[in-house]
Amino acid sequence: MAFYSHMLRNMRQILFRDEDQHAIPSMDGPLSPNNYLDAFTPVFDDLTDVDDVVAGPDGLYVASGHDVVLVGKDGSRATIARFEAPCGALALHPDYRVLACVAGRGLAAVRADGEVIWLTGAGGVALTCLTAVAVAPDGAIVVANGSIRHPAADWLWDLMEKNASGQIVVCNPGLGDARIVFDRLAWPHGVAFSHDGASLWFTESWAHRVSRAPWSPDGPGAREIVIGNLPGYPARLSATAEGGFWLALFALRTHLVELVLTEDGFRKEMMATIAPELWIAPQYASGRSYLEPLQGGGMRKLGILKPWAPPRSYGFIGHIDGHGEFDRSLQSRVGGQNHGVVSVVESDGDLLIVPKARGQVLGGQRQGGESRQ
Structure with missing residues (x-):
């Protein structure tokens, strides 16, 4: 089977010479590696297992484990809702409801009086893998279902x-x-509306791309790919007042993982015989086991892992303008700790991020990663 896989791949490269081969793009210009994310520190010491955070007029809403917690501007704490399963992506509706994605169940809309209504399916599909939620200017709600x-x-x-x-x-x-409205997507992981509300943007992690579609009261129009070949796996994105977006990449692509994805026989045997945390695959965090797979550049020398080693895990957020061009990035390199960022939002001029490697809300300044061109 491996022989035929190689033969088919080579034939496609010969017959379809102009087809995008999805080579991993280089990290240069505004994407040049830096350590700015390593300066971010925990905002709350007691909130762990965090998956998302959103800023509201009365404070920060945090998805922490099975709970949605409101941290008021005066430091007060209130549990808005508690679910039977972990809570993921969050959004605030203009009518003051809190929208929460609950693992295995669907979307919960929590009113101020505590009443909860649910969205559990659409088009005959159970929404058990919700990864993101956003609210349109007209009040409509958009969710991403990562996989069926x-x-x-x-x-x-x-x-x-x-x-x-x-x-x-x-x-x-x-x-x-x-x-x-859109299906057969490769793990949609983020949805957001542009600052003017005229377009819906969403990410696809396994396709390494960001797309957008014009928005009207009837819903989205035809989609177009804005960024077609990212150097990593995109997660959630959030609009900024300047008209662009903050975009999180929860891991970077590597040539070794790209190779494994083409070798069906090897990959299937690996999945059948090895624990998932030891697969040759991206991870939210790394360096926790001596059994982890390594590339040559990832070998420790005198106990030090070089920052330019092939990244099994990585921390990255970047700012893109309304055309999908990066103008700055903040990163935590291979030897850093703030890896696996799945969410990033602005709050009072600073940035809040959620790195799955830490499971906490981290805060820091946005100015550090501005490109110098």
Whole structure:
């Protein structure tokens, strides 16, 4: 089978010479490696297992484990909702409801009085793998369903199986009339509206791209790819007042992982015989076991892991303008700790990030990563 796989790949390269081969782009210019994310520090010491944070008029809403916690501007704490499963992506609706993605269940809309209504399916598909949620200017709600094959916690299986079964779903403010507007997506991981509300932007992690579609009261129009070949796996994105977006990459691509994805026989045997945390695959965090796979450049010398080693895990957020061009980035390199960033938002002029390697909300300044051109 390996022989035929190589033969088919070579034939495609000969017959379709202009086809995008998805070579990993270099990290230069505004993407040049830096250590700015390493200066970010925990905002709350007691909130752990965090998956998302959003800024509201009355404070910060944090998805921490099974809870949605409101941290008021005066430092007060209130548990807005507690679910039977881990809580993921969050959004605030203009009518003051808190929207929370709950693992294995769907989207919960929590009113101020504590009442909860649910969106659990659309078009005959159960929404058990919600990865992101956003609210349109007209109050409509958009969610990303990463996969119909795996829950969000099993994202690594979805990548290694090379699935593309995700959807973007739109519903009305009351969570009714849910419909799938885009499907067969490669793990959609982030959705956001542009600052002017004229377009819907979303990411696909396994396709390493960002797309957008014009938005109207009838829903999104035809989508177009804005960034087609990112150096990593994109997660969530959030709009900025300047008209652009902050975009998180939860890991960087490597040539070794790209090779494994082309070798079906090797990959299937690896998945069947080795624990997932030891696969040749991206991770939220690394360096926790001596059994982890290594490339030559990732060998420790005198106990030091070189920052330019092939990244098994990495920390990255970047700012893109309205055309999808990067103008700055903040990073935590191979030897850093703030890896696996899945969410980034602005709050009072600073940045808040959620790195899965730490499981906490971290805060820091946004100015450090501005490009010098």
